[in-house]
Amino acid sequence: MRYQLLGRSGLRVSEICLGTMTFGKEWGWGADKHESFKIFDAYAHAGGNFIDTANRYTEGSSEKYLGEFIEADRDHWVVGTKFTLKDRNGDLNFAGNHRKNMFRSVTNSLKRLNTDYIDLLWVHLWDNTTRVDEVLRGLDDLISRGMVHYIGISDTPAWIVSQSNAIADLRGWNAFTAIQFEYSLLQRTPERDLLPMSKALDLAVTPWGAIGGGALTGKYLRGEKGRVPDDSTRRNEKSGKIAQTVVDIADEMGVTPAQVAINWTRHRNQVMIPIIGASRSTQIQDSLGCLDFTLPEEMINRLNLASAIExxxxxxxxxxxxxxxxxxxxxxxxxxxxxx
Structure with a gap:
């Protein structure tokens, strides 16, 4: 495992981030506590130190499990969690990006994680209600109080991220150091604005969905079942052709389709740190194999052509x-x- 700076910060993080949305079975899928630890342990032994979770993942089990797993060496781990999504039905102020929910959510995440601080707090998604300055000032206050070290933003339009960091720089507040959004061979639209903006603003990109929910592993081409519904854009005719190209290249290189798909997201001239999740330890071990090889330019060109967008x-x-x-x-x- 190699390490990179998290955007404009001096924080060192591993080149693959472990996603823990699968830690817990409350959503009807995922891994129990024992298997979750095996996934965590495999990632740790590979040299990873960067972990992604959220207040809502598996109704809090993800944070609780993670808190136990990192307890023995808390300062080694770079833990990122998120706020925004509701964690109490029927109560309007238990969701959104406003200051009240922000502080409430972070306080509860700290309890579940059993830690005094969060390394990286993500705005989970833009709520189109709270003003930019309220969000930024709240995040800056969390950092001033030592509850949070760095901030990132997820699933938000490029113009809002640009506006936010411009305001933060102008007012001397802490700015976003990283951005998170879906990016894969099946979802290349971030190349229009989000990726160029990230490079220009020196934001680390932590893309999710690198294997398209499993579609890019070729499992649906083989008639296997999974969580992606039949009518999803990840399983239409074009997606099938892209997945077949991934499978063909994997066969030619003697690697797995998942490794090819993840590797492709890393081949950009900017900081790209894919978030990789798993429900079994064998899956995370397979995904980490993407670090063992480099995609030749000819293979990248084939993948780019198969997945091209306007x-x-x-x-x-x-x-x-x-x-x-x-x-x-x-x-x-x-x-x-x-x-x-």
């Missing part, structure tokens, strides 16, 4: 020949070549 407006418009000619007077290619 970037849409304004990206397609700006790269059109007519716009380049009008904007640069025929000098565009010379300008680009000079920069390269």
């Amino acid at each position: 970037l849409g407006f304004p990206h397609e418009f700006l790269k059109s020949d007519g716009v380049k000619e009008e904007a640069f007077g025929g000098m565009f290619e010379k300008l680009i070549n000079h920069r390269l």
